[in-house]
Structures are given as structure tokens and as C-alpha cells.
Amino acid sequence: MSKKPAETNSIKSWSEDDRPREKMLLKGRMALSDSELLAILIGSGTPGESAVDLCKKILKDYNNNLHELGKAEIKTLIHRYKGIGEAKAITVLAALELGRRRQVTEAMEKPRITSSKDAFNLLAPFVQDLPHEEFWVLFMNRANKVLHKQPVSSGGISQTVVDVSKIIKIAMDNYATGLILCHNHPSGAIKPSQADIQITQKIKNAAALFDIAIYDHIIVGEKMYLSFADEGIL
Numbered sequence: 108m109s110k111k112p113a114e115t116n117s118i119k120s121w122s123e124d125d126r127p128r129e130k131m132l133l134k135g136r137m138a139l140s141d142s143e144l145l146a147i148l149i150g151s152g153t154p155g156e157s158a159v160d161l162c163k164k165i166l167k168d169y170n171n172n173l174h175e176l177g178k179a180e181i182k183t184l185i186h187r188y189k190g191i192g193e194a195k196a197i198t199v200l201a202a203l204e205l206g207r208r209r210q211v212t213e214a215m216e217k218p219r220i221t222s223s224k225d226a227f228n229l230l231a232p233f234v235q236d237l238p239h240e241e242f243w244v245l246f247m248n249r250a251n252k253v254l255h256k257q258p259v260s261s262g263g264i265s266q267t268v269v270d271v272s273k274i275i276k277i278a279m280d281n282y283a284t285g286l287i288l289c290h291n292h293p294s295g296a297i298k299p300s301q302a303d304i305q306i307t308q309k310i311k312n313a314a315a316l317f318d319i320a321i322y323d324h325i326i327v328g329e330k331m332y333l334s335f336a337d338e339g340i341l
Contacts, residue, residue: 127159141173142166148198153190161190174329177203178236207232218253220245223334226287226325229253234291234327242269242290246283247322255281269306271313278319286314288324295329299340307335 127143136144145165146158153161165188169175177200184196210232220226226245234241240262246255257277260269278286288307303326311321324335335341 141171145199148202149191149195151190156190161188164188165191172329173203173206174236177207178238207236220247220251220253220287220322223323223325223332223337226289226323226334227327227332230256230289230325231327231332233258234289235329237291238293240290240293242288244274244277244289245287246278246281247285247287248282249284251285251322254283269310271306271310274310275313275317275319278314279317283319285320285322286310287322289327290325291327295331297326297328297331297333299324299326299333299335304340307341311341 127139127147130143131139131147139147142159142162145162146152149158149162152158156164165184166172166176168187169179179200181193181196181200184191184199185193220229229245230243234243241258242260242262243256243258245253246257247253255277259274259277262268274286277283288310290303303324307321307324314321321341322336324341326333
């Protein structure tokens with residue numbers, strides 16, 4: 108008698124070296140692919156489709172990008188994929204949210220900025236996955252240590268209104284002598300718009316009146332960033 112499709116594709120029918128849980132025990136977590144790690148979270152697939160195959164399909168739909176998957180809605184996953192119920196969708200998104208918070212925690216442990224990459228690594232976890240634009244500022248001292256960081260505006264998909272006087276007040280309150288500006292582009296593009304350049308110059312001119320320097324303006328895209336300082340457009 109031939110095996111049923113469910114049995115043929117079941118992870119239980121695989122060799123132990125290929126099963127995600129056993130593979131992690133034998134070879135460590137770094138040996139697992141993203142789809143195998145997700146398969147451990149969801150536990151099971153559907154008749155005729157293993158948990159790993161189901162996760163490969165999900166990842167493919169999100170361009171094999173965990174950042175994009177992390178933005179998904181619970182209802183979207185439930186309605187889009189057979190075999191993904193409420194509990195599995197919540198488990199996957201909770202795990203991805205924990206990963207994002209881990210990035211935030213690591214970022215908080217790096218308060219000294221020595222390059223544009225340092226600034227990106229510090230701020231990206233806060234803005235990279237947002238579906239709308241947010242404008243953040245790092246308030247720094249002369250030793251390039253971060254005294255304070257704060258979002259100063261939140262807007263729509265393509266723009267946000269920045270209150271320059273609010274930025275200056277926060278800088279004065281924290282005795283900051285330098286600022287690094289940052290905002291995200293939900294589209295993923297990192298090319299600065301004319302409005303981005305104008306608001307940077309406006310903040311720079313206002314800060315100069317109080318002997319506060321603008322060290323950089325970082326535009327955060329999808330795993331990429333643009334630095335005004337590095338590009339020579341500050």
C-alpha cells in the first residue's frame with residue numbers, strides 16, 4: 108500500500124539529521140535555515156506539505172526577508188496560508204518581535220558613535236520596520252557619546268513634519284553639543300528628497316545659533332542606509 112501524501116511529506120519521515128529540531132541539537136542553531144527555524148515554531152504543516160515547505164512558501168512571499176515578514180498582520184497570515192491558524196501566526200510574529208527587541212537592547216548598549224554605521228545600528232531597530240515615517244534625533248556630547256535619543260515626529264507613508272524648535276529645546280535640556288538626525292523611508296529607498304535636504308539645512312542653521320553641530324543625517328531603508336556626512340551633502 109502506498110503512503111498517503113501527508114505521511115510522505117511529514118518531517119517525521121525524514122532522517123534525524125534533516126529534521127529541524129534534531130538538526131539544531133546535533134549541529135547548533137546556526138546550521139538551520141530561516142525556513143527550518145520557522146518550522147520549529149509552527150510545529151506542523153498540512154497534509155501533503157511539511158512545516159519546512161510551508162515556511163519556505165511563506166518566506167518566498169515575503170521576499171525571503173524576515174524584516175518584511177515581521178511587518179505582517181496576524182489575520183493576513185491566517186487567511187493567506189492553509190495550515191497557519193491564530194496560534195501559529197501569533198507564535199511566528201512574537202518570535203520576530205523578540206528578535207527586533209533584541210536588536211534594540213544591543214543598540215542601547217552602544218552609546219558612543221564613531222561612524223555613520225554606528226548611528227545606523229543604533230537607530231535602525233526603532234524605525235526600520237515601521238509602515239510610516241518617523242524622525243529621530245541622537246543628542247550627543249563632544250566625546251560623541253549619546254546623551255539622549257528621541258523620536259521628534261511621526262507622519263505618513265511618505266513624509267513627516269519636523270518641529271525644529273522642539274529639537275533645539277531638547278538639545279538644550281540635555282546639554283547636547285551635537286546632533287545626529289535620522290528618519291526612515293518605508294518604501295525602502297534611501298535617496299534623499301529635496302524636502303529631506305531642506306529640513307536638514309533648516310535644523311543645521313537653527314542649531315548653529317546655539318553652537319550645536321549637526322554631525323550627520325541618516326536615512327534608513329530596507330537593510331540599507333544613506334549618510335549625509337558620508338555623501339558630502341550635509
